[in-house]
Amino acid sequence: MHQSNQTVSSRRKARILDQPVWPTVKHWLALGTADFRNHLGHSILYGLGLVTVIWLTLLALGYFRLGWMILPMISGAMLLGPLTTVGLYRISRRAQGLGGQGVAAPGQIFLVSVVMMVLILTWVRAAVLLFAVFFGLRPFAGFWETLQTLFTTPQGILLFVTGSITGGLFAALGFAISVFSFPMLVQRDIDGFSAMGLSFNATTQNFRLMLAWATCVTALSTIAVLTGLLALIPLFPILGFATWHAYADLFQD
Template sequence: MELTEHLRKPARHIDEPSGIVVLRWLEAGWADFRAHFARSILTGLALAVIGWGIALGLGAIGQGWMILPVIAGAMMLGPMATVGLYRVSRRRAGLGCGGIAAPGQIFLVSVVMMVLALAWIRSATLLFAVFFGLRPFAGFAETLMTMFTTPAGIGLFLVGSAVGGLFAALGFAVAAFSFPMLVHRDIDGFSAMALSFNASTQNFRLSVMWGALVTALIGISLATGLIALIPIFPLLGYATWHAYADLFES
């Protein structure tokens, strides 16, 4: 019973300035990145290749307008791909060198995040139909131009950003620390998601800054055609582990 309660201990509240804390996480993540440079680059490259494949596939079937919603949904699934990176940081931090503590629960949380991502993609489809009607897709470039030059397009962008932001905030709150926690602690997935949500709300300003930084770096990755994602993704993965360790294991 005491062990179970220890595994479910909540996050601590960090009183330091958020900028200093985030910088500390990034510095620790950068140290892991340099120590495992080849593995980190290969991980980021694999994710970029998957992203390119999805974009080409959607374009080939005439669903190019789905590229941005799918990429936004993929951001919710990002923590699933960082489990291996968490193990690297965990080992370097001296918090264990074995396998994943709760692999079955990681699968459970992954399913929850996939459902959330699919719900967002479905919502994006409905929003597109509401603002543009059931007309044929004109092409990604044409639709992107329409989105920023017509009242309907601007309305879709604003409403879609608000709805997508709610999905992203919920996904971040429940997944940001639950995945590294399940790598380290043998607890159930719903407890991990609850603890992650609690950590995000208890350290609200810090979580907002961290989420904004992640969003900005992902935006840079998209602007560079996912090229910048190759180093950014593993860096964020390592830094997220150190964020979890700072909040839960200090």
């Protein structure tokens, strides 16, 4: 009987927050900023680690003349954002006194990570196919040549619009199934597919709120890219902590 109650509790759906959208988003960011300040050392370490990995990846793509993959990979990296903040979720959970240092379902985190990687690889493949549709089987250009083609030719502009819409659909799906599944698997002993389903349900049931949150994350991520990723060092942990508080608001016991 105890196991049955635990199962029901683990699969409890999110609340529907009947609160003003942007003040709620601002509140989550404020809580995330407070956690960032309270755990400054760990936060900076996480931010530096992520930026270092991204820059090494970009350098590798440039070295192997795969610059055309940079834009799809940047959008794909945003899909993996929730996974890379698992350690930050653990810090926030301990700070709230909601558990120890471990992860409730580490194997299921791996499962959801595999699903997200498949989604990213599918998006990269779709980007390749879109390029072939608009430009045929010509060799891929480098990053700067690709940018010039995208914004100075009719075919390039059409490819950019089509690719943005397609990438947006992939990003929306990835966001919906992952934004709360990773913090949930840190907190709850639940299977990965149930976690993704509950995350998707929470996103759709709080559509306006989560659209605002996704817009905020995208805007701050864009700012980080425009600063050469330097702004990502503080923004990454702040958004990670804030996402935990969003999860706590929606799925609090």
